[in-house]
Structures are given as C-alpha cells and as structure tokens.
Amino acid sequence: MAVFKCAACGAILEARCKPAKCKSCGAEKDKLVKEAAPKKG
Numbered sequence: 001m002a003v004f005k006c007a008a009c010g011a012i013l014e015a016r017c018k019p020a021k022c023k024s025c026g027a028e029k030d031k032l033v034k035e036a037a038p039k040k041g
C-alpha cells in the first residue's frame with residue numbers, strides 16, 4: 001500500500017497504485033505526491 005498526498009488540498013490517499021485523481025478535490029494525478037509508506041511490505 002502506498003500513500004499519496006495531494007499537493008492541492010493536502011488530502012492523504014492510500015492506494016496500491018497512483019490514483020488518477022484526488023478523491024477529495026479532484027486534482028489531477030500530477031498533484032499527487034508519493035509519501036513515505038507507513039510501514040514496509
């Protein structure tokens with residue numbers, strides 16, 4: 001599970017792969033930045 005943070009609204013999205021859009025504000029994936037995963041594996 002990877003964690004992505006929306007640079008537009010700050011929402012945290014958890015997904016196995018990069019979401020197409022921010023679920024919170026609808027920003028395109030260009031705005032989603034991969035964050036450090038909470039745990040490895």
Ligand SMILES: [Zn+2]
Nearest residue numbers: 006009022025
């Ligand atoms: Zn957003």
